[in-house]
Amino acid sequence: MSPPVFRFAPSPNGHLHLGHAYSALLNFDRARETGGRLLLRIEDIDATRCRPEYESAIYEDLAWLGIAWETPVRRQSEHLSDYRAALEKLSALGLVYPAFESRAEIAKLVAVREAAGPWPRDPDGAPLYPGDAKSLSTSERTRLIESGAPYALRLDMAAACLRAASLSWNEQGEGPDGERGIVTARPEAWGDVILARKEAPTSYHLSVVVDDALQGVSEIVRGQDLFHATSVHGLLQELLGQPAPAYRHHALIRDGEGRKLSKSSRSTGLRELRAAGATPASIRPLVGLD
Numbered sequence: 001m002s003p004p005v006f007r008f009a010p011s012p013n014g015h016l017h018l019g020h021a022y023s024a025l026l027n028f029d030r031a032r033e034t035g036g037r038l039l040l041r042i043e044d045i046d047a048t049r050c051r052p053e054y055e056s057a058i059y060e061d062l063a064w065l066g067i068a069w070e071t072p073v074r075r076q077s078e079h080l081s082d083y084r085a086a087l088e089k090l091s092a093l094g095l096v097y098p099a100f101e102s103r104a105e106i107a108k109l110v111a112v113r114e115a116a117g118p119w120p121r122d123p124d125g126a127p128l129y130p131g132d133a134k135s136l137s138t139s140e141r142t143r144l145i146e147s148g149a150p151y152a153l154r155l156d157m158a159a160a161c162l163r164a165a166s167l168s169w170n171e172q173g174e175g176p177d178g179e180r181g182i183v184t185a186r187p188e189a190w191g192d193v194i195l196a197r198k199e200a201p202t203s204y205h206l207s208v209v210v211d212d213a214l215q216g217v218s219e220i221v222r223g224q225d226l227f228h229a230t231s232v233h234g235l236l237q238e239l240l241g242q243p244a245p246a247y248r249h250h251a252l253i254r255d256g257e258g259r260k261l262s263k264s265s266r267s268t269g270l271r272e273l274r275a276a277g278a279t280p281a282s283i284r285p286l287v288g289l290d
């Protein structure tokens with residue numbers, strides 16, 4: 001049997017903090033315990049927020065922590081054609097449509113819907129896509145595309161769920177409400193998610209699923225903030241004919257007030273802790289590891 005494959009997949013849009021250290025160390029420890037491989041993936045599709053200096057800092061901070069990973073590192077921005085190919089596969093199934101509303105227009109539409117009554121929100125708390133671009137005629141779509149109007153590509157969730165009913169995944173960690181074992185996926189809770197944006201021919205959901213399959217990742221260890229996104233990932237894996245990895249979601253490290261750490265919270269940044277005299281060995285107990 002081939003060894004299990006793990007990955008740590010940060011976005012270079014800020015400096016790593018204790019929460020990242022926890023996730024990276026859990027992946028590293030688990031790879032070592034199981035005789036597995038550890039990959040590092042740089043999730044840099046958002047060109048407006050990602051910066052090369054953050055990427056260099058990721059390598060430096062992880063090496064300082066004593067973590068070793070395989071090279072070459074996969075940088076998502078260098079693999080846009082892989083995401084395009086997956087998008088074409090989903091399009092060929094008739095599951096993708098262009099939506100032309102700007103962010104401001106979407107916010108307005110949500111306000112209109114909410115004025116009429118409660119409007120559903122996704123598990124992250126964002127309102128579901130309120131538009132009706134799905135019902136535009138082919139000629140109207142073509143006209144808008146040819147006129148140069150910017151658009152995002154969305155997944156037709158209702159049609160996708162019909163093709164891939166009763167999905168579940170194997171949760172070896174724990175969801176935010178104690179979910180474990182076989183968890184029923186509820187991708188419909190996310191509505192017609194974006195698969196590609198006008199700035200980049202992909203999205204977080206699409207690229208993470210494509211990469212995990214291409215890299216042969218067999219066990220995904222990541223924070224509970226991504227637990228519910230697993231429903232969408234399971235759906236895309238099924239539609240794209242990919243194997244489903246096992247998932248091990250872990251609790252999030254929180255600050256003194258119980259808030260999730262952010263890349264801008266200075267007191268828990270690895271660089272700040274290092275400058276204040278922390279050693280790699282002192283980071284482990286800070287995140288509850290031996």
Ligand code: GLU
Nearest residue numbers: 009010011043208222226
């Ligand atoms: N790039 C994502 C993040 O930094 C993690 C993706 C994942 O682990 O699935 O939050």
